Amino acid sequence: MKVTIQKWNTVATWRWDIPEEDVCGICQVHFDGTCPTCKYPGDDCQLLSGKCGHNFHMHCIMEWIKQESSRGQCPMCRQPFEWTDQNNESAGQIE
Ligand SMILES: [Zn+2]
Ligand SMILES: [Zn+2]
Ligand SMILES: [Zn+2]
DSSP states (O other), X not given: OOOOOOOOOOOSOOOOSSOTTOBOTTTOOBTTSOOXXXXXXXXXXXXXXXXXXXXXXXXXXXXXXXSGGGTTBOTTTOSBOOEEOTTOGGGOOOO
């Protein structure tokens, strides 16, 4: 009997283009996972890359910014938090 592997299982090959060891500064979950309120990683639970160099789950940083005590600042470095839109190609990505 001859067994042929026709196809590798292509599950969970999805990744964000960020360093492996990077975790969300708010919930401390790796970016391959989701924020605490989401079940599935990917487009439904996106990342925001702050111009200060810190990355967060979009949902985490939005919750943070909503709090008055945050004053719109990055929770990691306390600079005013601004981010680049990863879906907006006109913003320009350096590859
Ligand atoms: Zn998070
Ligand atoms: Zn989420
Ligand atoms: Zn920061």
